[in-house]
Each structure stands twice: as C-alpha cells, then as structure tokens.
Amino acid sequence: MQDAISSTPQLASSSITQILWLIPAVPILASGVIALLKQPKRKSAATLAIGSLSFSLLLSLVAFGHVLSSWSQHASTARETANFTWIQFASTNVDLGWVLDPLSAVMLVMVAFVGLLIFIYSTGYMAHDENFMRFFCFLSLFAGAMLGVVIANSMLLLFMCWEIVGLTSYLLIGFWYQKPSAAAAAKKAFLTTRVGDVFFLLGIVWLFAQTGTLLFYNHGAGSMESSALGGLLIHPAAFGLTAAGAIGLMIFAGAAGKSGQLPLHVWLPDAMEGPTPVSALIHAATMVAAGVYLIARVYPLMHAGALLSGSTTSLTVVTWVGASTAVFAALIAVAQNDIKRILAYSTISQLGYMMAGLGMGGVAVGMFHLITHAFFKALLFMGAGSVIHGSHEEQDIRRMGGLRTAMPATFLTYAIGMLALCGFPLLFSGFWSKDGILEAAQHWSVARAPFYMLVFGALLTAFYMTRQVAYIFFGHSRTEKHAHESSRVMTVPLAILAFFAIALGIIGTPAWPWFRAFLDGHSVSFDLSGFSEPGLMMLMATSSVVVLCGLALGWWLYGRAAPAPEQPDVLERAVPIPWSWMRDRFYIDELYGATVIAFYYWWARVADWLDRRIWGGAVTLVAWAFRQWARFNRFFDTDWVDGSFDKGCEELATGGGLLSRVQSGRVQTYLRLLALAVVVLVGLLIWSSRA
Amino acid sequence: MSIVFYIVAALAVGGALAAVLLKNTVHCALALTIAFAGIALLFLQLDAQFAGFAQILVYIGAVAILVVFAILLTRGSETPKDGVYGRKWPLGLVIAAAVFSDLAWAVLQSARVLPHEAISAPTVTVLQIGNALIGRYVLPLEIIALLLTAALIGAVIVAMHEKEAGK
Amino acid sequence: MTPLMSYLLVAALLFAIGLAGALTRRNAILVLIGIELMLNAANLNLIAFWRYGPHPESLTGMMFAIFSIAVAAAEAAVGLGLVISIHRHARTTDLDAINRMKG
Numbered sequence: 001m002q003d004a005i006s007s008t009p010q011l012a013s014s015s016i017t018q019i020l021w022l023i024p025a026v027p028i029l030a031s032g033v034i035a036l037l038k039q040p041k042r043k044s045a046a047t048l049a050i051g052s053l054s055f056s057l058l059l060s061l062v063a064f065g066h067v068l069s070s071w072s073q074h075a076s077t078a079r080e081t082a083n084f085t086w087i088q089f090a091s092t093n094v095d096l097g098w099v100l101d102p103l104s105a106v107m108l109v110m111v112a113f114v115g116l117l118i119f120i121y122s123t124g125y126m127a128h129d130e131n132f133m134r135f136f137c138f139l140s141l142f143a144g145a146m147l148g149v150v151i152a153n154s155m156l157l158l159f160m161c162w163e164i165v166g167l168t169s170y171l172l173i174g175f176w177y178q179k180p181s182a183a184a185a186a187k188k189a190f191l192t193t194r195v196g197d198v199f200f201l202l203g204i205v206w207l208f209a210q211t212g213t214l215l216f217y218n219h220g221a222g223s224m225e226s227s228a229l230g231g232l233l234i235h236p237a238a239f240g241l242t243a244a245g246a247i248g249l250m251i252f253a254g255a256a257g258k259s260g261q262l263p264l265h266v267w268l269p270d271a272m273e274g275p276t277p278v279s280a281l282i283h284a285a286t287m288v289a290a291g292v293y294l295i296a297r298v299y300p301l302m303h304a305g306a307l308l309s310g311s312t313t314s315l316t317v318v319t320w321v322g323a324s325t326a327v328f329a330a331l332i333a334v335a336q337n338d339i340k341r342i343l344a345y346s347t348i349s350q351l352g353y354m355m356a357g358l359g360m361g362g363v364a365v366g367m368f369h370l371i372t373h374a375f376f377k378a379l380l381f382m383g384a385g386s387v388i389h390g391s392h393e394e395q396d397i398r399r400m401g402g403l404r405t406a407m408p409a410t411f412l413t414y415a416i417g418m419l420a421l422c423g424f425p426l427l428f429s430g431f432w433s434k435d436g437i438l439e440a441a442q443h444w445s446v447a448r449a450p451f452y453m454l455v456f457g458a459l460l461t462a463f464y465m466t467r468q469v470a471y472i473f474f475g476h477s478r479t480e481k482h483a484h485e486s487s488r489v490m491t492v493p494l495a496i497l498a499f500f501a502i503a504l505g506i507i508g509t510p511a512w513p514w515f516r517a518f519l520d521g522h523s524v525s526f527d528l529s530g531f532s533e534p535g536l537m538m539l540m541a542t543s544s545v546v547v548l549c550g551l552a553l554g555w556w557l558y559g560r561a562a563p564a565p566e567q568p569d570v571l572e573r574a575v576p577i578p579w580s581w582m583r584d585r586f587y588i589d590e591l592y593g594a595t596v597i598a599f600y601y602w603w604a605r606v607a608d609w610l611d612r613r614i615w616g617g618a619v620t621l622v623a624w625a626f627r628q629w630a631r632f633n634r635f636f637d638t639d640w641v642d643g644s645f646d647k648g649c650e651e652l653a654t655g656g657g658l659l660s661r662v663q664s665g666r667v668q669t670y671l672r673l674l675a676l677a678v679v680v681l682v683g684l685l686i687w688s689s690r691a
Numbered sequence: 692m693s694i695v696f697y698i699v700a701a702l703a704v705g706g707a708l709a710a711v712l713l714k715n716t717v718h719c720a721l722a723l724t725i726a727f728a729g730i731a732l733l734f735l736q737l738d739a740q741f742a743g744f745a746q747i748l749v750y751i752g753a754v755a756i757l758v759v760f761a762i763l764l765t766r767g768s769e770t771p772k773d774g775v776y777g778r779k780w781p782l783g784l785v786i787a788a789a790v791f792s793d794l795a796w797a798v799l800q801s802a803r804v805l806p807h808e809a810i811s812a813p814t815v816t817v818l819q820i821g822n823a824l825i826g827r828y829v830l831p832l833e834i835i836a837l838l839l840t841a842a843l844i845g846a847v848i849v850a851m852h853e854k855e856a857g858k
Numbered sequence: 859m860t861p862l863m864s865y866l867l868v869a870a871l872l873f874a875i876g877l878a879g880a881l882t883r884r885n886a887i888l889v890l891i892g893i894e895l896m897l898n899a900a901n902l903n904l905i906a907f908w909r910y911g912p913h914p915e916s917l918t919g920m921m922f923a924i925f926s927i928a929v930a931a932a933e934a935a936v937g938l939g940l941v942i943s944i945h946r947h948a949r950t951t952d953l954d955a956i957n958r959m960k961g
Contacts, residue, residue: 664957813914
C-alpha cells in the first residue's frame with residue numbers, strides 16, 4: 001500500500017501541470033502589488049488578496065479535477081511533473097519543478113479553500129486595524145509560499161518556499177510589533193523553527209550529495225524513486241543507520257520544528273500573540289501542517305528498506321515523537337485558561353496524532369487527519385476570534401460565560417468544530433480520521449504503547465474541550481459587559497467550515513475509503529462489508545466510549561455548576577501539584593531558558609569579552625602603534641628633516657652673508673684683492689719655475 | 692752705475708713717494724709731475740730720447756694738468772674730515788710691499804739669465820720711428836687713433852652735465 | 859748688479875709705491891695718480907728691456923712704451939671724467955663713502 005506511491009507510473013505532463021506554477025505565483029504577485037500600494041486602499045488590498053487566492057483555488061480545483069479524472073480512468077495514481085534546470089554547474093544541475101499527484105492536489109484544494117475563507121473572515125476581523133494593508137500583503141505572501149511548498153517537486157524549491165513560509169509566520173506573529181510579547185513570540189517562533197531547519201538543510205545537502213538530484217520525481221531519476229532509494233539504502237551512516245534513515249531523521253527534525261513536535265513545540269503557544277486569523281490559517285490549518293506534508297512527501301525515503309509490514313528507524317522515531325507530543329500537549333491544554341492557548345496546545349496534540357498516523361499507518365492515514373483537522377481547527381480558531389471580538393477583546397475563559405444565548409451562530413459552529421475535534425462518533429469527520437490512526441496504531445508491529453497513549457490523548461482532548469466550551473458558552477455571564485454576535489462576513493465562513501467538518505467524514509469511512517484509495521492509487525467502491533474487518537467494530541466502540549467518557553467527565557466537573565472566576569479550578573483543588581505542572585507547561589520553557597538560552601547568553605558574553613578585549617585590544621594596539629609611528633614620523637620630519645633643512649638654509653644664508661661682504665662696493669677693496677691675487681699667482685709662478 | 696743714475700732715480704722715487712704720501716692733493720699732483728720728470732730723465736739716460744720727450748709732452752704736459760684740473764673741479768684741495776688714508780690702509784701697504792718683494796725677488800733671481808754687458812747705445816732717429824709707425828706698427832697706430840677719439844668723446848659724455856630736470 | 863737690474867728694481871719700486879697709493883688713499887683722484895705711477899713703472903721696464911735686450915734696433919720696446927703712453931693718456935682723461943661725474947652725483951670723492959655697488 002505504501003510502496004504504491006513510489007512506484008506509480010509517471011505520465012507526460014499535461015497543460016495543467018505546465019501552468020501549475022501560477023497557483024503560488026499569483027498570490028505572491030498580489031502581495032508585491034499590495035506592498036507597493038500607497039496607503040490607504042483597504043478595498044483594493046483585500047480585493048487583490050482575495051481575488052488572487054480565488055484564482056489559485058480555481059486552478060487548484062481544475063488540477064484536482066484533472067487528477068481525479070485520470071485516477072478514475074486508470075484506477076491508479078498518476079503523477080505528472082514539470083521540471084527545468086535552474087543553474088548548471090560543470091556536471092551538476094540545480095533543478096526546480098512542480099508535481100501534480102493526488103497528494104499535492106488534495107493539499108492544494110485544502111490550503112486554497114481554507115485560506116480563502118480565512119481571507120474573507122479577516123476583512124471583517126481586521127476592519128478596525130490600521131495596518132490592514134500590511135496584514136493582507138503578508139497573508140497573501142504566506143498563501144503563495146504555502147502553495148509553493150505543496151507543489152514543489154524539487155527539494156530546493158520546497159526549502160525556499162518553506163523558508164518564506166517561516167518568514168511570513170514571523171512577520172504575522174509579530175504583526176502588532178509594538179507589543180513586546182508579540183515581538184518576543186515572533187523571534188521565538190523563528191529561532192525555534194530555525195533549529196529544525198538547520199537539520200533539514202543538512203538532510204537536503206546530504207540527499208543531494210548522495211543521489212545527485214534535487215528532484216523528487218524525474219521519470220525514474222528522482223530522489224524518491226527506486227534507483228536513488230536503493231543507493232541510499234546501501235550506504236551506511238552512523239549509529240547503525242543507513243543513509244536513508246539518517247537523512248529521513250534529519251528531514252523529520254525540520255518537520256518537527258515547523259509542526260511543533262515535542263522538543264521544538266515551545267513556539268506555538270506563544271504564536272497566539274498574532275491576530276486570530278493568523279492563528280487560524282497558519283498555526284492551525286496550513287503552516288504547521290507543512291511539516292506533516294513534508295514527511296508525506298518524502299515518505300518513500302522514510303519508508304525505504306522496511307520489510308513487508310515492518311517499520312524503519314525513521315518512521316519509528318516519527319511515531320514515538322508524535323505519540324508523546326499528543327499526550328504531552330493534551331495534558332498541558334487541560335490546565336490553560338486562555339482560549340487561544342487551549343486551542344494552540346490542542347493543535348500541537350493533533351499534530352502529534354498526524355505524525356503518529358504517518359509513522360504507523362502511512363501517507364493516507366496521516367493526510368486524512370491533516371485535512372479534517374485543517375477544517376475544524378480553522379473553524380475553532382475563527383470561532384474563538386468571533387468570541388473574542390464579541391466579548392470586547394477578552395481572552396480569558398474564566399471571564400466569559402453564557403455566550404450561548406448571546407452568540408448563537410458562533411456557538412453552533414463552535415460546537416460542531418469541538419465535537420469534530422473530540423471525535424464524536426459517526427457524525428463528525430474527526431471521528432473517522434482519528435479512528436484511522438488508532439486502527440493503524442493497533443496493528444503496529446513495533447510496540448503497542450503508542451496505541452494506549454493515543455487513546456489516553458483522545459480522552460484528554462474530549463475533556464479539555466468540554467471544559468473550554470462549558471466555561472465560555474454555558475452558565476451565566478461572569479462579566480458585566482454584554483457580548484454581541486459577529487457580523488455576517490465572519491459567521492458565514494464559520495458555517496461553511498462547519499459543513500465540511502461534518503461532510504468530510506464521508507470520504508474516510510471504512511465502507512467507502514475514498515481518500516485512501518485516491519492517494520494510494522487503486523479503485524474504490526462503496527462496500528458496507530468494510531465494517532466487518534476484524535477488530536474494527538471493537539475499535540470504533542472503544543474510541544466512542546472514550547470520547548463519551550471524556551465529554552461526561554468534563555460536563556460533570558464544569559458544566560453542571562458554572563465555576564466562579566476567582567475560585568481555583570476544581571481539579572486544581574483536587575490534585576494541586578500535577579495541576580501546577582500542567583498549567584506551567586511542564587516547565588519546558590524554563591528548562592530551555594536555563595540551559596540553551598543561558599548557555600547562549602554566556603557564550604555571547606564570552607564573545608563580547610573576546611571581541612572587546614582581545615580583538616579590540618589588538619586593533620587598539622595596532623592603532624596605537626600607528627599613532628606612535630606617526631608621531632615619530634612627525635618628530636622626524638619636523639625636528640630632523642625640517643630642522644636640518646632649516647639649519648642648512650641658515651648656513652647657506654650665513655655663508656652668503658659672509659661672502660657678500662666681498663662685494664663691499666668700494667673700489668679699493670677690489671683693487672686690494674686683485675693685487676693680492678696677482679702676488680700669490682706670481683709667487684707661485686716664480687717658485688715653481690725656480691726648479 | 693753712475694752717480695747721475697742714482698740722483699735721477701732718487702728724484703723719481705722721491706716724487707712718487709711724495710705723490711702718494713702728501714696730505715694736500717694739489718701737492719700730490721705737483722709731486723707727481725716731479726716723478727714724471729724723473730722718469731723722463733731715466734728714459735733719456737736709457738737712450739730712448741723719443742720716449743723721454745714723449746713722456747714729458749704727454750704726461751707732464753697733459754696728464755698732470757688734467758689731474759690738477761680734476762682736483763680743482765672736485766674740491767679736492769679741501770682736506771677730508773677722516774684723514775687722507777682709507778680704511779684698512781695698512782692692508783694696502785702690506786700688499787704693496789708683498790708685490791715689491793715679489794718683483795724684487797724675481798729680478799734678483801734672474802740675475803743669471805739677464806744680459807750682463809751693456810750693448811752699445813743704439814742710435815734711434817725719428818725717421819726710423821716714423822718708418823716703424825707707418826710700416827710695421829701701422830695697425831696699432833690706427834687703433835690708437837680710434838682709441839683716442841673714443842676716449843675723447845667718452846670723456847666728454849661722461850663728464851657732461853645731464854640735461855634733465857632735477858639736477 | 860747689472861744696470862738692467864738696477865733699472866728694474868727702480869721700476870719695481872715705483873710700481874709698489876704707485877700700488878700703495880692706489881690702495882691706501884681715500885681720494886679717488888689719488889687712486890688715479892697711483893695708477894699713472896704704475897703705468898710709468900711699466901714703461902720704464904719696457905724701455906730698460908729694450909735698451910739692454912737683444913735687437914734694440916727693431917724698436918719694439920720703444921714702440922710699446924710710446925703706445926702705452928698714448929693709452930695712459932686716454933685712460934687718464936676718461937677716468938678723471940668719471941671722477942668728476944661721480945663727484946657731481948655723490949658730492950664727494952671719498953672712496954669709502956661710495957659703496958652703492960655694495961652686494
């Protein structure tokens with residue numbers, strides 16, 4: 001099943017593939033145009049952004065239709081690429097290109113669609129912000145870059161767009177840069193993902209060096225195709241890994257940074273400092289999913305060398321990291337009080353689920369959860385934005401309450417999203433996608449622990465979401481301010497997303513596993529006997545029970561009697577110490593602060609001392625030497641050269657003065673001299689002739 | 692050497708000394724005349740009659756008078772305030788003495804090569820001198836003529852009153 | 859002491875006296891007087907050498923002396939004219955005072 005991806009035939013590129021590059025290019029171009037517009041032209045900026053993304057959505061739908069038709073015709077996955085050489089060195093080429101296959105097609109549609117809805121939502125949410133233009137410029141740039149990541153067939157193009165995505169994330173988190181917390185959060189996000197990106201880049205370079213090509217698929221010569229993978233498997237790296245395994249781990253390090261997996265998750269909660277549409281689009285639906293998408297893209301590499309139903313080292317690591325992250329983040333989410341922070345930790349937890357799904361079940365399992373999660377998480381964030389907007393910028397859930405009556409549309413859509421996230425049985429897409437992961441975990445050959453971890457995570461998810469909903473929407477209002485429903489431009493996208501949060505479930509049920517078939521490239525038919533796979537009904541029942549337990553527990557603790565805002569939380573009273581750990585995020589940030597950051601500051605101080613004392617001292621010494629030399633030169637010049645010259649001239653003048661006395665102007669003096677000279681000469685003459 | 696020689700020589704030398712040493716400039720000029728006369732007598736003793744008379748004619752008759760005129764025209768008869776001798780006059784004396792010693796030494800040293808015995812006195816007639824002037828020495832004669840003309844004109848011009856105003 | 863030598867010594871003496879006068883006296887005219895004495899001494903030398911030298915019949919010495927007298931006369935004329943001219947200008951014939959050509 002997983003091997004099918006690497007061995008699917010490659011068709012000649014059609015016209016849609018040739019113009020595939022327009023999908024990311026148009027939003028980037030729109031971003032450039034918005035940047036150059038003179039302020040303020042809000043309508044133009046919004047129109048440009050929404051228009052460009054609509055165009056991209058249109059093209060994405062056409063591309064999706066094209067892949068769909070070729071899939072339904074051939075009942076196998078066809079992949080089309082369009083590659084070209086960008087730079088040519090002596091014998092190596094740097095190639096760029098884009099690929100159109102089911103994986104990129106579904107991702108394109110999801111990103112464009114959710115992005116468009118959020119763009120529309122933002123026109124309402126950011127209507128009162130004075131930096132409207134800048135917001136849409138960055139948002140458009142982000143959309144273009146994300147779409148570029150999706151279609152990239154070249155590791156280099158993917159990395160370039162990856163970096164632009166990271167940049168726009170930084171720009172948008174720190175959108176309100178006057179707030180010091182926002183600026184710090186942006187910096188933290190950038191630096192933390194940077195750590196992952198370093199390993200990613202090393203992996204890219206290693207892959208390029210080993211396989212000689214940057215392209216994923218190139219009619220058999222690409223790095224994700226069998227010949228290259230075979231070569232990678234032969235080469236041993238360190239610690240008993242093959243080259244394939246080592247490169248896979250390094251690429252996973254980059255994905256872990258971007259997708260907030262366990263050691264590098266610290267930036268995601270702080271990224272909630274950005275505006276809510278940003279949180280919805282970037283930190284829920286798309287950018288953080290880029291890491292998962294990357295692993296899906298290089299899945300052949302990760303999976304290379306696995307025995308028939310076994311796993312490779314890279315995939316095992318991915319699974320363990322994903323499962324740990326899922327549980328870890330869910331625990332922290334239980335004890336948070338900021339509405340967006342709960343959702344942020346929920347995102348981290350769900351990303352863990354996706355990674356675990358990829359590791360244990362393959363591309364289709366992980367990607368299905370990614371797609372469904374994008375819809376309902378975006379829905380939840382946008383709903384949270386609506387709640388914040390309606391409660392006059394209040395974000396602490398302990399100060400909200402009873403919004404069910406004040407904001408009914410928001411409540412309804414939020415509830416749908418929350419149930420989808422919890423995985424409420426049967427009706428909601430989240431149930432089917434999460435079940436897919438749990439099923440893969442159940443059948444994982446390496447260990448069973450991830451299965452139990454993921455089940456526990458599901459319980460926690462249901463629990464904390466119930467807690468949040470109970471605090472916000474039920475009971476009576478805990479503040480005096482009256483909340484109001486948001487405008488239609490904000491609630492209509494919510495409704496659309498809610499629809500999809502339910503409807504997407506259909507394509508993932510075991511009776512009609514359309515999504516899996518589409519990605520894996522074989523035909524599918526509606527067959528209720530899919531439900532009769534051994535252990536499947538048992539699993540569905542187990543997960544339903546777990547979810548209902550979580551919901552019931554949450555309702556019993558928080559829903560029956562609305563807690564007062566000043567009182568400590570029920571659980572806090574019950575188990576204060578674990579509660580404090582969970583609330584304080586297990587002190588990971590503090591750990592980093594004490595180790596990495598402290599080391600960094602120490603190193604900065606050392607470097608400063610070096611610079612100031614040693615290099616600065618050297619420079620000062622050289623400067624001092626030069627000054628001394630200059631001084632000596634001046635002394636030399638003034639006193640010796642000048643002095644000697646002056647002395648010489650003085651002597652000359654004196655001599656001249658002395659000699660000029662000969663010219664006394666008196667005739668008799670001249671006569672005397674003449675006579676003297678004659679005497680001397682004659683004397684000489686006589687004396688010399690005497691001999 | 693005969694006694695005449697010594698007297699005449701003494702006359703000449705005495706006149707010269709007087710010409711150089713006297714305070715009154717006019718007395719100097721007159722002493723000069725006596726010196727010229729002495730030298731003319733010495734010429735005559737040397738059987739150079741033409742030269743002797745030429746000496747008397749030109750030197751005593753013209754140059755000495757000229758000197759007197761010049762003295763009179765430049766108020767030379769008045770005694771100057773600072774004395775008649777210039778500054779550093781001993782130096783001049785020493786140099787003159789050195790010159791004399793040089794010449795005397797030369798003369799005395801060349802005693803060997805100088806002719807000893809007097810040749811008989813030559814007879815020199817004016818005819819001979821005339822012939823020599825026109826014959827062998829015609830060129831110097833013409834040049835002397837030119838020179839005298841030039842000296843004449845030059846002296847007139849040099850001593851002429853300037854015609855410009857301010858004088 | 860041949861006769862020639864005595865004449866030469868007299869001439870040398872006259873020359874030295876004339877030189878002494880030219881070098882020591884203050885008045886410009888007396889310098890010219892000294893110069894005339896020097897010239898006369900030279901003439902004496904010439905005549906003496908003519909008389910006691912070989913070939914006195916060729917009249918060389920006498921001619922030389924006669925030309926010398928002529929030149930001396932011309933020179934005395936011009937020189938005294940110059941002295942008169944300078945006297946007119948500087949109001950004095952004191953050679954110590956006339957140093958306009960001082961260098």
